[in-house]
Amino acid sequence: MSIAETQRQIAEEFSLFTDWMEKYEYIIELGKALEPFPKEQKREENLITGCQSRVWLVVYNRDGKLFFVADSDAVITKGIISLLIQTFSGHSPQEILEADIDFIDQIGLKEHLSPTRANGLVSMIKQIKMYALAYGGADK
Amino acid sequence: MNDYITQIRAQFPALEQQVYGKPLVYLDNAATAQKPLSVLSLLAEMEGKINGNIHRAVHYLSAQCTEQYESARRAVCRFIGAAHDHEVVFTSGTTAAINLVAFSFGEAFIKSGDVVLVGEAEHHSNIVPWQLMCARKGASVRVLPVDDHGKLRMDLLPSLLDGQVRLVAVSHIGNVLGVVNPVKEIVDMAHERDIPTLIDGAQGIVHEQIDVRDLNCDFYVFSGHKLYGPTGTGILYGKESWLERMPPWQGGGDMIASVSFGGSAYAALPLKFEAGTPNFIGQAGLGAAVGYAASLNRAEVEAHMRLLTQKGMALLQEIEGLRIFGTGIEDKIPLFSFSVEGVHAVDMATLLDKMGYAVRSGQLCAEPALARFGQTNLLRASFAVYNTQEELFGFVEALKKVILMLR
Numbered sequence: 001m002s003i004a005e006t007q008r009q010i011a012e013e014f015s016l017f018t019d020w021m022e023k024y025e026y027i028i029e030l031g032k033a034l035e036p037f038p039k040e041q042k043r044e045e046n047l048i049t050g051c052q053s054r055v056w057l058v059v060y061n062r063d064g065k066l067f068f069v070a071d072s073d074a075v076i077t078k079g080i081i082s083l084l085i086q087t088f089s090g091h092s093p094q095e096i097l098e099a100d101i102d103f104i105d106q107i108g109l110k111e112h113l114s115p116t117r118a119n120g121l122v123s124m125i126k127q128i129k130m131y132a133l134a135y136g137g138a139d140k
Numbered sequence: 141m142n143d144y145i146t147q148i149r150a151q152f153p154a155l156e157q158q159v160y161g162k163p164l165v166y167l168d169n170a171a172t173a174q175k176p177l178s179v180l181s182l183l184a185e186m187e188g189k190i191n192g193n194i195h196r197a198v199h200y201l202s203a204q205c206t207e208q209y210e211s212a213r214r215a216v217c218r219f220i221g222a223a224h225d226h227e228v229v230f231t232s233g234t235t236a237a238i239n240l241v242a243f244s245f246g247e248a249f250i251k252s253g254d255v256v257l258v259g260e261a262e263h264h265s266n267i268v269p270w271q272l273m274c275a276r277k278g279a280s281v282r283v284l285p286v287d288d289h290g291k292l293r294m295d296l297l298p299s300l301l302d303g304q305v306r307l308v309a310v311s312h313i314g315n316v317l318g319v320v321n322p323v324k325e326i327v328d329m330a331h332e333r334d335i336p337t338l339i340d341g342a343q344g345i346v347h348e349q350i351d352v353r354d355l356n357c358d359f360y361v362f363s364g365h366k367l368y369g370p371t372g373t374g375i376l377y378g379k380e381s382w383l384e385r386m387p388p389w390q391g392g393g394d395m396i397a398s399v400s401f402g403g404s405a406y407a408a409l410p411l412k413f414e415a416g417t418p419n420f421i422g423q424a425g426l427g428a429a430v431g432y433a434a435s436l437n438r439a440e441v442e443a444h445m446r447l448l449t450q451k452g453m454a455l456l457q458e459i460e461g462l463r464i465f466g467t468g469i470e471d472k473i474p475l476f477s478f479s480v481e482g483v484h485a486v487d488m489a490t491l492l493d494k495m496g497y498a499v500r501s502g503q504l505c506a507e508p509a510l511a512r513f514g515q516t517n518l519l520r521a522s523f524a525v526y527n528t529q530e531e532l533f534g535f536v537e538a539l540k541k542v543i544l545m546l547r
Contacts, residue, residue, distance in 0.1 A: 020160070020494050024494070028545060052486045052501065053487075053517070054516075073484055073516075073517075074486045074487045075483075075484065075546055076484075076491075076546075077484075
């Protein structure tokens with residue numbers, strides 16, 4: 001599935017929710033279910049700045065495709081991370097760099113999360129794109 | 141609902157609004173408070189009509205603004221019991237006031253090897269200006285620790301106040317712990333050793349009756365915006381004997397007596413420390429805020445705040461895994477900073493926000509205070525005079541719900 005298709009699918013899932021409570025319950029569920037993060041990677045250099053909660057993000061390159069693993073000490077943040085990983089993992093650096101991230105707006109997260117948190121989200125996406133750039137994707 | 145508090149609430153239009161379709165419950169008062177109609181109407185009138193730069197022109201608007209500005213100074217002087225109007229210096233807030241003292245007192249009185257004694261649970265604004273000044277002067281910052289309840293270790297104070305200490309800077313009430321510090325005792329002990337004291341009154345001015353002459357502190361600083369006044373306003377109270385001997389901090393208009401390239405002479409107090417066009421409309425608003433605060437029925441307010449503290453502590457401590465920092469009831473304001481086991485404060489604040497509750501999360505501008513208790517993130521609910529018991533009960537219920545969602 002392409003990055004755009006995944007985003008569409010996420011937006012569709014979220015369109016089923018009738019209120020903010022359901023939406024957050026789902027995000028929290030995703031956060032709790034996030035794949036465990038390797039302990040040895042919880043290092044300072046893997047921390048993303050710009051988030052009110054702490055976020056660790058690492059990348060693996062398998063046959064030219066990037067896979068992201070991340071963690072946070074805040075579960076809502078973890079839920080959002082889970083959506084980002086779903087969107088980006090398994091794609092080439094070039095695909096990641098070229099992707100427009102619009103699902104955050106579509107599912108009403110940017111509007112509903114606090115500005116500091118929204119910045120964290122932006123920082124996470126920026127870091128993912130930086131990794132893609134580092135793995136040979138060309139900036140569009 | 142308490143009738144008197146209902147009357148007070150009616151003065152604060154910001155409290156009537158809804159957020160996300162829910163009634164706003166504003167519990168971030170330790171960060172900034174809402175403003176009463178008397179302040180709002182004065183600001184609107186001045187911004188829209190009575191606007192002329194102060195202390196200079198002879199025209200009508202300038203004279204009106206100068207009068208508003210100087211009458212605000214007199215109102216603050218009365219409010220804090222200062223001996224003279226010129227001991228009241230307008231600043232842009234607590235932070236600016238502390239920076240002013242750090243620079244100016246530092247220039248005049250701090251030399252290499254000296255020490256500034258600072259409380260352990262202070263706001264960054266009462267730590268970093270001293271660090272900057274000490275770095276410049278080759279001096280150092282020494283810490284007065286707090287105990288597990290958040291009380292200052294007064295038993296250690298005599299030994300910490302040695303011959304190197306040139307100034308003691310502590311908060312009246314901490315913005316994380318909400319504990320009223322024994323500032324009079326600290327001032328007295330410091331004075332026995334001829335050491336001056338600065339009290340950070342950012343929270344204290346809101347909750348305690350201040351008489352700087354009775355307290356006998358050398359400096360008392362606070363912001364307008366936590367005292368129902370405008371942002372960008374604040375006060376440095378300093379004893380005349382110190383302010384006279386301190387050099388100007390910033391140069392510019394209004395702070396000079398005469399200027400020539402051969403050298404300039406400075407204005408007398410308080411203008412010596414008020415360079416440039418001040419936030420005269422804001423400070424006039426602070427005058428109105430002080431007038432509002434002074435008009436409150438002290439006994440009613442204190443009883444209400446005590447009730448909120450007692451009930452808040454009791455209800456919150458019933459929640460499993462919740463730990464409040466700054467315990468005790470007698471010397472605490474209704475400001476509750478806490479952690480909940482297994483739940484991140486930012487998550488709680490995010491969900492509470494959606495339910496209409498405005499609270500603070502994070503490091504609360506006091507990393508060392510959090511580090512003292514092994515924390516990196518706390519939730520803080522801070523109540524003002526206009527907050528009701530019903531809001532407290534609602535908050536506790538909402539919090540329980542949120543914890544259930546997140547655990």
